[in-house]
Amino acid sequence: MKLLRRLWNRTAGMFGRDKAEEDLASEIESHIDMQTEDNIRAGMDPQTARREALLKFGSVSGVKESWRDQRVVPFLDRLLLDLRYALRRLVSRPAASLVSVSALACGIGAAAATWSLFSAVLLHPLPVREAERLVVVGKRSVRGQLTLSSIQNGNLYTTYRLIRDNNIFQEFAASSGAVSVLIANGGLPVPGSATFATHDYFETLGVHPAMGRDFTPSDDRRGAPTVAVLSDRYWRREFGAASDVVGRQIRVSNNRVTIVGVAPPGFRGLNLAEAPDLFLPLHTVADVLTTGAGPFTNFFAESTHRNSPLAWLTLTGRLPDGVDATAVLNRLNNLNEGFALTSINTASIPEAAREGTEQFALLLGLTVGLLLLIGCLSVGMLLLIVTEARRPEFAVCIALGASAARLARSVALEGAMLSFGSTLLALPAAYWLFTGLQRFELPGRVQINLLEFSPSGQALAAVAAAAVFASLLIAGVAASFGYSVDVGRAIGSRITASPRLVRNRTRSFLVVGQVAISLVLLAGTGLFARSLIATLNLNPGYDTSRLISGTVALTQYGYTAERAANFFDELRRRLDGNPAIASLSLTSPQGGMGTGGKILIDGVPRQFPSFVSFTGVDAQYFGTMGLPISGRDFSRDDRANAPRVAIVSESLGRVLADGGNPIGHRITDYVQRMGEAPDIIEVVGVVPDIIVDVRRLEPLVLYRPIAQLSPNPNPTLVVRAASDKQQTVRTILDTLKAMDPALAPPSMLSIDDQLLNQMSAQRFGIYILGALGIIAALLTLLGAYVLAETMASARKREMGIRAALGAPGWRLGISVLGETAKLVGFGIMAGIALAWLGASTIQAFLFRVEPLDATTLAVTTTLLLTLAVAVSLRPAILATRVDLARILREE
């Protein structure tokens, strides 16, 4: 108790120091005066009396010193003093301190944001219980005789039944992906999505509804009254998070559905690229999907496989206690060959994007690591410069008896304060990056804003600790120079003409490092930008910027094929002659055939090197697209009962006719009707390739007259805008709304937009690398400037003497510029080496540009060099005007 009280009083004693010192001084003074008076009374003369009193009191400064030690906690007190001193020093160089702190803050913020993002995608993608025991059942893909490494995670309903009935897993459930449905909550139906899942789905995943209940076996029967569990997101958006939502009714694709529960926040099924609005019992799928393809789909694979969706069920199982995945896989393969198990977290990223996501994580991680490094370098650089400038001061301190440890501590403290400031500033930086990230997609169309991830405090703390550690390390290095100070040398350096700068090498190394990192980041930005430009130049010669397309899907609104046909006739009638629209056409994408399929050409079966897409188009299509045709265009005469004709893309024509002229070749219709001989289709024309998918640079497209195909109530509208694209989109959307107010506006995008959307990862790369690269470059320039400035001032005497000996001013200027240029040159070489090492990481994301693209590197290099030389102009110009007499006077 006594001890605590004393400690508290001593800590409090660190404040109000001046008043206490004053009090003590006057107390001592009065003590000595009283003793002096007593001595005079005892018969001494005043002078002797005072001297005796002082002798009796003892050393006044000694008393004060031990009184001070007594008054405060000496260690804390010294620390506080050092902190105040360090703060004062930092504030005296506001620009440099601010830049260093901001650099480190950006690094920490970026690292925290990235870590949180990837923890949300790669480490903890799904909020399920014991994810490590959950697996997704798939099959190894087989093509011909080859078993491929890729795994198909979609399954038939019969597979679900087979595994369920054999009790292989502790818990086992099936679910569909997010299916498009129309949801009406009181008002007009709006497009939404639903996942159909078996009654044990939530239980298998260990996900408990935040409100209400999940499915019971009696909900999950064919013909049962449909119930729904809402996703948290939909519940908040559509019901304003109403607490009485359970029991309310909505309509899903025109079926009455009762809400029984709300899923917990963050849960949105098993696929990160999806975000279903609701969950419905699996066995009600055929009752709910009564429009579109629904009624014709044999979901439950009854009797025949005709119209069975082949890969619509995701099967998720929980491994039984004490049984590993291999044992379960063996049991599965006893039932049937070719099963494969994937961990549920891995399966949550679409397979095609898995590798991309990992590479993307690596790329982003490296970038952020580099920025963090540059932040640390900046802090280190600042500390080095500070230490260097303080060398004479240090020498004097050491000569006066200060310990080297104390000096080193004062430098380390400055580093610590910079790191601390950075960590505080990192919070807004991380927040800013988070907001920016929300607009992007990860590979595999995983939309970041759907991930509902939040900046994790844990991540921020870990990164801040790493950054603080790194900058303290640098501070330690800087501080160790404090030890190397010796008085003689420090004084000596003031006498010699050109002081040897002890820390010169370390500081130069830091600048070289900064230049290298900036070069890598900026070059990366340049490469991504070039990829985007290359994408936009995919269709040279055609003006694709004013071509807009969008799918108007009418089946979901209950339109029959006939009503839909009338609707589009009416639409065409209303839009014809509209000044905003130059030309309009309808197309009907018919899917296509993947690699490995065969088509009969002139009676001979042929395989194609890549996907062949089949598209129905009307007679206006090629005119709208602006594609020149060799051969003939479709006309109104290519009716349903006319001879079957087709137009092919150049690439398809080349393959079809082995490089010759494809016109006149005959294709046997790939769609066969039961009991009828297949149609023979004659190729009548060839059009240039139009690239709408960056992965298909040689698109194999077979165009057919829309009239010769079965009517499609969900066609795609292709429009050439007369002038302003936005104006045209508005016109179309207004017309659609006027014709049927229930229609939700379809998304209308230009071909350029569509291409750019496919380059989301690259645009993301430009955003991240660009932002970080600019920060890095600014820091580098600051570094170069400070370097030139200190070099120039350190060499002032040398310059003065050279000038006095007759060296022309411009030569002195050049020598200062040369120093900077030399370092930047080294940095650029190091940067190119670094870029060479990182080339494989970025390669996967580049489009038609090499990772070591000479143009990009040349531009970046020139830019950095020019800017670095530009910032060292001022010190260089000053060097040309040195005046020895003035320098000597100053000294």
Next chain:
Amino acid sequence: MAARIWQGTLALMVLKTLNALGPQHGYGIARRIESTSEQLLTINQGTLYPVLLRLEQEGCIVSEWGVSENNRRAKFYRITPAGRRELKKEEEGWARMHEIVARFSRLGKESV
């Protein structure tokens, strides 16, 4: 070690003085200690001040500014109840210590 014992002893003397005489200023306490020890004990009077500060931090004494008998501004120290308790404890400790040391000195004489 010796310094600490000395400091502890000085604190005891200060408390004892304040307990016996009531509020005193620093000089008064120093005079009193000297006269009580009949000049056998002379201290550097300045060493008193860190001790006074410590006692004050421990809550054994409190101080306030006042005016001395010959009209000088001085800081007066007064013992607190906590200080009296501390004094009692210390006195008992010293008595015990004195007793033990005395026994040892007797032992030395007997063995001769």
